[in-house]
Amino acid sequence: MRLIYDRVSFEIDYPTLLQGTAPRNALLDEFKATPNCVLFATSSFWQGVDVQGEQLSCVIIDKLPFAVPSDPVVEARVASIRAEGGNPFYDYQIPQAAIALKQGFGRLIRSRSDRGVLSILDNRITKQRYGQVFFDSLPDYRFTTEISEVQDFFDV
Numbered sequence: 744m745r746l747i748y749d750r751v752s753f754e755i756d757y758p759t760l761l762q763g764t765a766p767r768n769a770l771l772d773e774f775k776a777t778p779n780c781v782l783f784a785t786s787s788f789w790q791g792v793d794v795q796g797e798q799l800s801c802v803i804i805d806k807l808p809f810a811v812p813s814d815p816v817v818e819a820r821v822a823s824i825r826a827e828g829g830n831p832f833y834d835y836q837i838p839q840a841a842i843a844l845k846q847g848f849g850r851l852i853r854s855r856s857d858r859g860v861l862s863i864l865d866n867r868i869t870k871q872r873y874g875q876v877f878f879d880s881l882p883d884y885r886f887t888t889e890i891s892e893v894q895d896f897f898d899v
Contacts, residue, residue, distance in 0.1 A: 747805075748783040757781050762788050774798070786843065789850045800859040800897070802851045807865045807877065808843035809836055837873050841880035848881055860893055 745761065752759040758777050760770050762784035774782045775798055786808060810817045821831040829835075844863075851859040861884070868874040869888075878886070887893065 744783050744785060752781075752783075755781065759783065786847060789847070792850060793853055794850070795853040795857060799851060799853075799857075801862065802847055802859065803862045803864065804844065804847055805864045807840055807863070807867055808847065809840045810843075833873070837876050841877050844877050845880045852882070860896060862893075 748759065748761045752761075757779045758781070760774055760777075760780060760782045762770065762782070764770070765773075767788065770782065770784075771792060771794075774780050775794060778798075780798075812818070812821070817836075820835050824831040824834050848861050851857070851861055861881075863877075868877050
């Protein structure tokens with residue numbers, strides 16, 4: 744996140760904020776009060792955050808939100824599923840990641856009048872068969888891989 748922030752923040756014509764440079768509430772207040780602001784943050788930052796309207800119109804997810812395999816809870820669930828003859832990746836890890844993606848989408852659309860772009864940079868969503876699970880977990884949306892369509896969306 745910091746590497747991308749360092750590379751992008753001086754190249755774009757928008758104010759930028761970075762998680763960890765100020766207390767969470769201060770960053771969130773500044774984000775809400777600053778038009779066209781770009782906030783670089785991890786998924787944990789957004790838990791419980793409600794930003795309605797145009798101020799939050801794009802959420803970019805760099806990687807599909809799979810849980811860390813070395814997390815003790817994940818390890819225990821994987822071991823339990825494996826012991827019961829299941830497939831931990833398909834029976835647990837993919838469904839959990841799909842829920843996390845849906846929650847990320849939920850940061851973007853907070854009311855009926857909200858609209859925005861969810862940009863998923865991880866090409867596994869289109870290259871792997873399990874990617875369809877992620878697409879199916881989301882509310883109604885329009886899909887594109889064309890940047891011109893995204894630009895048209897914001898020009899409306």
